[in-house]
Amino acid sequence: MRNETQDDLYIGVMSGTSLDGIDAVLAQFPAAGQPPVRLIAHVHHAFADELRAALFALQSPVENELHRAAVAAQHLARGTAQAIAELLARAGCTPTQVRAAGVHGQTIRHRPDAGYTIQLNAPAVVAELTEIDVIADFRARDIAAGGEGAPLVPAFHDAVFRADHPRAIVNIGGIANITGLPARRSVAESATASTADSVLGFDCGPGNVLIDLWHARHRGGPCDRDGAWAAQGRSDPALLAALLDEPFLSAPPPKSTGRDLFHADWLDRNLARVDPHGHLALVDVQATLTRFTAATIGSAIRQHHPSAQDVVVCGGGAYNATLMRMLREECAAIPVLDSGSVGIAPEHVEGLAFAWLARAYLAGTPGNLPAVTGARHPRVLGARYPR
């Protein structure tokens, strides 16, 4: 059995807009020194087809959705509890050694413009099944304080990825978000300025969501593995231009988005505009969607964080080799790195961020960055469901 004290072990559980499944991590936060976080174990728990279909259906209005959402939330909670049990078994830990689990839940609607965001979750069930304190509902307080409720990962990116030079972090999940980090401050500078204010972050547009959608529709399966299909096609300039016309892309931050905007109808509307008779080869559409994701990320970095000297990519999109090649082309002179090369594997970053946010909750420390979300104030995020 591990001999860490309870104080430094946290769990983070994330399931993002890709709807691929749950990523759960067990993390240790050393009291002092580097690195600020150490991964102890990771479990990926893929959604069963039935649950994925239920979550997918709930992204837009459906009949009897309150009941369906409550049932799906309980399935999600049982999957989360299983993933947590597996983490503990792998690490040889008991629940009592874990301070808390930060459980994000599954976003099914994200409407900060209407004052809400909905993450399906059943934290009481997770607490009951795991006998671990659960921290959940991280986004609501930021929205209550006038923010977008997203992205919440930039504060964590700042804690773990800050370098001696300005750097951009790109998380390519279903949606892509960017964090712009300034160079690490000298001790003298730190005394006079708030570092959090100079971190920027926002959702820049789709990540894998359209790439996954087109692949699922025409080739089946959850994703264009390694970008192999897109690699065989050619990006179509007219379709690319139509997609880039989307007003969200040029709107100034703070901004956040989701499947509420980038859904199948959005893609089909653009396709109908450019290619009403369906002459475009399917593989060229796949190449265009991959180029579109790379182009929106590249242009967001050029426009909002032009001083970045490197780009660190995390999230599942880091495993799409064609997307990474296109992103390197879009970023031209600056190196594009996989987050694994700077210490944290792409699939671990978001889970670790929610472990970190759970720890911030227990410490009574704000988790949001007002400069990122647009909230009026820093706020402690989340609510606790005791074991």
Ligand SMILES: Nc1ncnc2c1ncn2[C@@H]1O[C@H](COP(=O)(O)OP(=O)(O)O)[C@@H](O)[C@H]1O
């Ligand atoms: N080997 C791979 N090749 C291509 N795409 C991949 C690969 N591995 C993961 N992905 C992409 O990453 C997505 C999952 O990324 P993730 O960071 O979990 O996103 P989210 O946070 O939205 O769930 C998958 O849906 C898929 O599009």
Ligand SMILES: [Mg+2]
């Ligand atoms: Mg995922």
